[in-house]
Amino acid sequence: MFWFLSAPRPLGPDAIPQHQADLANGALMFNIGGCLNCHRPDPANASANAGLPSGGAPLKTPIGTLFPPNLTPDPETGIGKWSELDFVNALARGLSPSGDHAIPAFPYTSYALMRTEDVLDIRAYLMSLTPVKAEDKPDDIPLPFFLRRGVGLWNCLGLPAAKWQPDPQQTASWNRGAYLVNGPGHCAQCHTPRTAFMTLDETRSLAGGPHPEGDGNVPSLRGLIERARYKDAKDLVSAMQFGETFGYDKLSSGGMGAVQTNLSKLPEADVQAIAEYLVSLK
Amino acid sequence: MVKPASILKTMPVLAVLAGLGATFALAGPIEDRQAGMKQVGKAMGAFAGIAKGEAPYDAAVVKTNADAMLAGMKQAFANFTPGSEKGPPETYAKPEIWSDPEGVKAAEDTALKAVETMAATTDEAGFKTALAGLGEACKGCHTKYRRPKE
Numbered sequence: 455m456f457w458f459l460s461a462p463r464p465l466g467p468d469a470i471p472q473h474q475a476d477l478a479n480g481a482l483m484f485n486i487g488g489c490l491n492c493h494r495p496d497p498a499n500a501s502a503n504a505g506l507p508s509g510g511a512p513l514k515t516p517i518g519t520l521f522p523p524n525l526t527p528d529p530e531t532g533i534g535k536w537s538e539l540d541f542v543n544a545l546a547r548g549l550s551p552s553g554d555h556a557i558p559a560f561p562y563t564s565y566a567l568m569r570t571e572d573v574l575d576i577r578a579y580l581m582s583l584t585p586v587k588a589e590d591k592p593d594d595i596p597l598p599f600f601l602r603r604g605v606g607l608w609n610c611l612g613l614p615a616a617k618w619q620p621d622p623q624q625t626a627s628w629n630r631g632a633y634l635v636n637g638p639g640h641c642a643q644c645h646t647p648r649t650a651f652m653t654l655d656e657t658r659s660l661a662g663g664p665h666p667e668g669d670g671n672v673p674s675l676r677g678l679i680e681r682a683r684y685k686d687a688k689d690l691v692s693a694m695q696f697g698e699t700f701g702y703d704k705l706s707s708g709g710m711g712a713v714q715t716n717l718s719k720l721p722e723a724d725v726q727a728i729a730e731y732l733v734s735l736k
Numbered sequence: 737m738v739k740p741a742s743i744l745k746t747m748p749v750l751a752v753l754a755g756l757g758a759t760f761a762l763a764g765p766i767e768d769r770q771a772g773m774k775q776v777g778k779a780m781g782a783f784a785g786i787a788k789g790e791a792p793y794d795a796a797v798v799k800t801n802a803d804a805m806l807a808g809m810k811q812a813f814a815n816f817t818p819g820s821e822k823g824p825p826e827t828y829a830k831p832e833i834w835s836d837p838e839g840v841k842a843a844e845d846t847a848l849k850a851v852e853t854m855a856a857t858t859d860e861a862g863f864k865t866a867l868a869g870l871g872e873a874c875k876g877c878h879t880k881y882r883r884p885k886e
Binding site: 696 | 777780781783784785787788828830867868870871872874875878879882883884885886
């Protein structure tokens, strides 16, 4: 029964739409997705591979230290041999080509909401990078097989049932912001508290709570104007773009600094869209 | 009514406002470094106001605030003393402050240099460049060595 419930549910070939890859959009999604923050190179060869997601830098989590893998197109140690479907299954289901479940420290329960076209653009962008040979390093708490399958059980509860759906009552810009925040931006992974099952507590979406890496608390993104955290949406835009440089002091600790750097690289219209969505959360 | 404790906490700021530029030693290292950092944050707020166009650029205001910031920083950095890892009062300094002294020293030196660069600026273009460097210096240290508050 356990086996049946938690058996991997890979997507089939019909999940891949006809699509002309857009490298610029892939770079944008890679940036707001924060892929490089976790898949950054092993500090030992960081200067040689600077800016490339060759993986191997330690990622501390409550279950131990993980080493996110190499995302460059090296055929042996990277994703060079992965098909489009392999890649989509990794981001939308947390499944490796061999069918193993990824540990959800990789925020695929958010990426699962992404448009498949955007995921394919990330893959195209990654395939355009310089391949780096960097062997996968074993995690510091190698989970036994049965526990990996336990992740699959968790998946049945934690994986969203559908892609992000736009709200026709709202503006195009609000919908763009909602998509970036909930899908690629995976802001909920830190800003939404978790249930006893470690899944995101959607009834308290983006309401803040204990830091998932056990590092103090994460503030709420609701009522940012009402609580006088920011004067208006424009003020929030400048906070996300400039952070501490403009004297905003709550955008650097607990992993937010790297997120703010990524936000600062987005086109201004996207930052405005994110602000429009966030200030609508009461 | 204002509680005595909160008067004490605002004293360094009041001192700066009064043009004394001096800082006061408070109860203990945690209070002292937090008061120092608050003074740094206050000066940063003045710079931010100019950068956002809420206040006019004024070289004298920049210099006064850079001096206050330098004093606040020195007070804060002098108070990451061994034994003050845990409060009360609640501290947001991460244990890495004490386990990685070399990294902390580098972050402090970068920040002190950035304030000195700011203090030496004489025009608005120089101010803006210096501010970008200063913001990175705060962010660099808070990213690694400070826990979030809420």
